[in-house]
Structure formats: C-alpha cells, structure tokens
Amino acid sequence: MRIAIVDDDPLVRMGLKAILQSEDGWDVVAEAGDGAAAVAEVRRAAPDVVLMDVRMPGMDGLEATRLIVQAGSATKVLVLTTFEVDEYVFEAMRAGAAGFVLKRVPPTELIEAVRIVASGESLLFPASTRAVIERFAGPGQLDMPELTEREQDVLRELARGRSNLEIATGLFVSVETVKSHVASILTKLGVRDRTQAVIVAYESGFVRPGDAADL
Amino acid sequence: MRIAIVDDDPLVRMGLKAILQSEDGWDVVAEAGDGAAAVAEVRRAAPDVVLMDVRMPGMDGLEATRLIVQAGSATKVLVLTTFEVDEYVFEAMRAGAAGFVLKRVPPTELIEAVRIVASGESLLFPASTRAVIERFAGPGQLDMPELTEREQDVLRELARGRSNLEIATGLFVSVETVKSHVASILTKLGVRDRTQAVIVAYESGFVRPGDAADL
DNA sequence: TCGCGCCTCCCCCTCACGGGTGACGCGGCT
DNA sequence: AGCCGCGTCACCCGTGAGGGGGAGGCGCGA
16 A cells, blocks of 8 residues: 655654554655645655645645546545534545545544545545535525525426426416516526526525436 | 334344444334334434334335434434445435445444434445545536537536626627527537526536536 | 538527516415 | 515516527548
C-alpha cells in the first residue's frame, strides 16, 4: 500500500505517518504541505491513497482533490478534516473524494478507512453521512413556505414538465386557473418563466432527481 | 435503549435479539414479521431504533420505513439487507432511514451501528457510501453522449434558466443559432420544450442541484 | 474528390406562455 | 359585519419559443 500525506502541519504529517507505517507493507511514499505540491507529488509517486487535509495555505485540499481526480489517476483521496463542516463534505464529494473522516478518529479507524478507500469503496463519518442523507434524500420534501398548497401542487406539475393544459386536466381545473397559479408562483419565487421555476424547485430541494423518473 | 426488530425470518429475529440484548440496558421491546405489523408495533412500543429488513412478504421494509418516518415519531430506522442492491439504498434514504447495513456484519459493528443511529447520526456500509457519493456528486458531470459539444453548452445554459437571447450573448452567437441548437436538443432528448430538457438534465445527472447556486 | 456532421445564420408561421386586470364564492380572522 | 387570502375563472395582448424550411463554411474521413 503506497500512501501520500498532505497537510500543512509537519507534526500532523509525522503523526499520520507513524500510524500508517505501523501497518505491514504500508509505505508513505510522498508528503506535501499545500495543494499545489500535493498534485505534483501524487503525479510523481502515483500512490494508492492520499490523505488530504482541507485547510491549507495556497491551494486547499478540495481543489487539489479535484485536480487529482480529474487527472484520471487511480489514486483514491481520503479527505481529513478537523471540524465537522458539512459544506466541506459536499465539496469533497463533488471533487471526487472517496472518503471523509475526522482527524481525531482513533488510529485503528483511520487505518480501516484507508483500507476501505483503497479497495474502491467509500466512507464518511457518521455526522457527515447524516448530512448527506438529509441533503440527498431530503427532509422528505421541503415545503416552500411562501407558496400555498395549490401553488405547490402546480409547481410539482411544472417540475414534471407538464404544460398548462396538462396541469389543468390533471388537477381538474381550467387552464386559466393554472395560469393564474403559475403567475403567482413566478412572482413569489422571483423568477421569469416556468423553466426557472423548475430550476428553483430542484435547487431548493422541493423536488429531487428521481421524482420525475419518467419523461 | 429500546429496540424493535422487523424480519420475516424468526431465526434472524432471534439472532439479532441475542446480539442486541447482550448489551447492558438494551431491550428488544417489539418484533414484527412484515411491514404492516412493523408500523403498528412501532406506533405501540415507540422504540428508539428499529432494525428493518427490506425484503418481506406483504408490505416491504422500505414502505414501512416511509410510514414510520412520516408519522413523525422519534424512532430511527436502521435498514438491514442481505444483498448489496444499490437501489435499495437510495429508496431507503428517500424513505427516511437513518442507516443501511448488511446483515452479515459482525455483531460489534451492528451494535455500533445501532448506537450511532440512536444518537441521531447516520451510517451506510462502504459499498453503499460509494454508490451514494457517485450518485450524489456524480462522476464529475455526465456527458450526454448523443449531444454535440455545443449542444451540451446550450443545455447547460438552459439549465441555468437563460433565455435564448441570453444564451446567444453568453456564447457569442446569434439567437437563431441558439434556437437551432435548442431544437436539436429537444428532438435528441425526445422532449417537448426547454423546461422538459432542463428536467432531463437534472434527472440524468447532467446538471446537479448546486450547479445553479444563483438564481 | 465528394460526402457528411457540426456550427452558424436566416425567414416564416403558429401558439403556448406570461403580464395585466377583473370577477366571484368561500372560509377564517377580527 | 367586514376584510382578506385562497382558489377558481375570464379576457386581452405582446412576445418568446418552437416547428419547418433552407443555406453557407469548415473539417474530416471515405
């Protein structure tokens, strides 16, 4: 197992190195103190796993992760962080990280985490998993507080790509009524047309990918 | 810690019960062999955690999970499954499950999992986490193979709610060109209007919530 | 060399959409 | 009683959007 360690604090690097090299056959083949150096080192050493700190001077760990993953290397990135900032988790996932753990986890768990990401699987620490589930699956379905019940019905229909006429027949009302609701939705959401309304619906979590499985 | 066990196999229930009751202060306060009974038992016993099997005769575990979560109880649902079917994971997350683990995990991990979900956090086993990350963060950004480069550019603009004119100025071409690209996109995606195109873009993962952070 | 896909641009035509305005019945709140 | 939000429906009007054509340039492979 070939491992790279990226952290701006030399002491943290030493600590991690000591933990990881206690495993038979594990080798720390590269170290870096900032994102740019990390990208270069990974390109050079082609490790199996990179332990990547988030907060670093210069290029941060998330940007470095993005570059490493987009370079198409087989190297897996395990992001380490001191604080449980949800936004880091989402950014890290989008950057292509294979895992996200807290620095303070016990050595055995850290070793297990490295083993898991090296095998192609992924893991997040429990609080992040909760955040991800909430964001992914959503708190059920958000309820656009400013919209009335009926308006939410219409917005759901909009988000399924229905025309005003289709919505009207589906909701058993006249097209005029639908238009009136749509107009109200547009002004309340502060958008220009139905397309933007649908985008807001997706971005806000009011509807989620998977809701319109058909089409 | 008050726990409910839901599984159609009495032997599995016995096994789980034995494992969980080996912990001090942990009590299995309800059991059920199908989804409907599970919902009723949880309503009656109000346990802290439910271990929920997916495959069951009658109402399955995912539907039962949905009902339990939507009922607004504080009970956390930990879904157990024999096979690593990704689709189950997504359904479980959307149903509101707090965790998703394989039945075959060692007892210590199962106990740890129960402890985690009871504390309000969540966990998934590593293969599921990988699947979730891939689906959530996506493989970067999918590339609608049937669309040409330029058409993908236009679709991205559509997915940000831009009008034809805005797209034209943004891409430094004429409105006519944009209209022609849009027409091509609509026929290729087999949809009727730009709104449906945007929906397809979201549903297919071509764009993801967060891509249009503005608006 | 020819064809073909892609990108670009143009014209005409139709219509669903969206803005503006007004109206009615209903229920709840004061 | 009065008011107001909600849901329902209606009409007019302007315009953006989409369908159906056609056309030229460019690069690439047959």
